[in-house]
Amino acid sequence: MMEIKKNPLNLNSTTLSIRTIPNGFCFALFERYSKNLLYFAQHNFSSLLNQEDELNQIIHQQPILNHSFDEVFWLVDTEKYFLIPSSIFEQESLSHYWQLNFHPLEENESIQYDIIPTSDVVVVYAIDKRLESLFQKRFPNLQSKHKQSIQISSVLKKYRKNGQQLNLFLYEDCFDTILIENGRLILANSYPAKDVNEFLYFLLNIFEQFRLDQYQTELNIHDSSSNAVWINETKKYISNVLVNKDCIAPFDKKFMQSAECIKQITLLNLPLCV
Numbered sequence: 001m002m003e004i005k006k007n008p009l010n011l012n013s014t015t016l017s018i019r020t021i022p023n024g025f026c027f028a029l030f031e032r033y034s035k036n037l038l039y040f041a042q043h044n045f046s047s048l049l050n051q052e053d054e055l056n057q058i059i060h061q062q063p064i065l066n067h068s069f070d071e072v073f074w075l076v077d078t079e080k081y082f083l084i085p086s087s088i089f090e091q092e093s094l095s096h097y098w099q100l101n102f103h104p105l106e107e108n109e110s111i112q113y114d115i116i117p118t119s120d121v122v123v124v125y126a127i128d129k130r131l132e133s134l135f136q137k138r139f140p141n142l143q144s145k146h147k148q149s150i151q152i153s154s155v156l157k158k159y160r161k162n163g164q165q166l167n168l169f170l171y172e173d174c175f176d177t178i179l180i181e182n183g184r185l186i187l188a189n190s191y192p193a194k195d196v197n198e199f200l201y202f203l204l205n206i207f208e209q210f211r212l213d214q215y216q217t218e219l220n221i222h223d224s225s226s227n228a229v230w231i232n233e234t235k236k237y238i239s240n241v242l243v244n245k246d247c248i249a250p251f252d253k254k255f256m257q258s259a260e261c262i263k264q265i266t267l268l269n270l271p272l273c274v
Contacts, residue, residue, distance in 0.1 A: 003041040011067050014038070016139070019075040020051075020131065025058055032070045039064065052134060059138050072139040074132075076112070077147045079174075081125035083188055086115060089122045097124055114149035118156040119185045123149045151222075152178055152188055165218040166206065170227055175199065177206060186210070196233050204237060215239045 010031075018027040021042075029039040041062070045054045059065050082101045094111045098104075101124075105111065109126040116123065125146045136142050155167050155178050162182050169176040173194050179187035187210065193199040207214055219241045221231055235241050 003039070005039040006037070009038055011064075014067070014069050015071040015073070016065075016069040017073045017075060018135070018139075019077065020055070021077075025055055027065070029064070029069075052130060055131070055134055059134075065138070069139070069141070072135075072142045074135055074142055074144045075147055075150065076125060076127055076144050078125055078127070079190060080109075081123055081146055081148060081190075084122050084124060086120050086122045089113075089115075094124065098126075102126075112144050112146075114146055116149060116152055116156075116185075118153060121152065121185055121188070123152070148176060148188055148190070151176060152185060155180060156183070156185065159220070161218075163216075163218070164212060165220060166212060167220045167222060168203070169222045170230060172227075175202075179206070179210060179212075196230050199230050200233060200237070203234065207238075218242065220244055 011029075013032040015030045015032045015035075016027060017030070018025070024042060024044040026040070026042040028037060030037055041064075043054075043058050043062075045051065080102060082097075084097060091113075094113065095105075098111055105126065108129050110129050110132070112125055112127050114123045114125075123146050127144055132142075132144070151167075151169055159165055159167070159180065164179070164181045164186075167178040167180070169178075174190060174192050176190045177187060178185070187206070191199075191202040193202060206212070207217070214237060217238075217240060219234070219238050221234070221241060221243045231241070231243055
């Protein structure tokens with residue numbers, strides 16, 4: 001287990017953000033109104049129990065999670081999502097939208113959606129019903145938010161500029177893209193990329209498809225994977241590259257000295273984007 005906390009730790013009026021990761025579970029605790037980050041912890045799973053049993057054990061044995069929180073957000077990270085304009089979105093048509101984009105839902109899935117208040121967009125996605133049930137038993141006020149929803153909100157909140165700007169969120173085996181033009185969302189998508197060649201293939205196709213200028217378009221790379229090779233190769237083709245390891249949430253510097261904490265920038269930004 002890895003943890004970083006601010007002392008003294010006051011648990012009154014707090015917001016909890018939780019996230020499942022491929023080999024574990026992490027969560028962050030914030031002051032509800034100031035949004036100051038108070039606590040961050042990551043638990044890595046062992047191979048002795050299945051994921052649900054591991055999560056159940058962590059949630060009930062971690063003392064800080066026995067507290068009652070004003071707000072609880074679950075950051076969902078799934079490739080099964082799509083965007084639809086909010087002007088034509090109808091909640092009763094969710095199943096129809098889903099079948100147009102994917103195969104029918106799997107038995108353990110249900111459909112959720114996030115309305116992005118700063119853009120004419122709704123993010124529709126699938127969640128694991130078993131994990132939802134497990135979390136809701138402990139946190140009755142649980143709200144789910146998709147990773148891309150938080151990234152879109154954080155980009156629009158921080159980078160309202162004129163002109164075109166492409167934002168990349170790098171992860172270990174994929175990357176997310178958000179293209180904005182004059183403060184408006186143009187593209188939000190995710191791409192698999194196991195190596196630098198796949199990454200460059202998709203990136204340069206985006207530049208070609210949307211007629212982005214490789215010399216003028218601002219490319220913001222939000223690097224949570226510490227992948228210097230991908231970034232250095234990108235600079236060979238794109239001139240205006242900015243690398244960010246940023247968080248829009250206010251917090252103590254010691255939080256950003258942790259590599260594991262840096263990987264969870266989206267989790268840390270969540271309370272400011274809802």
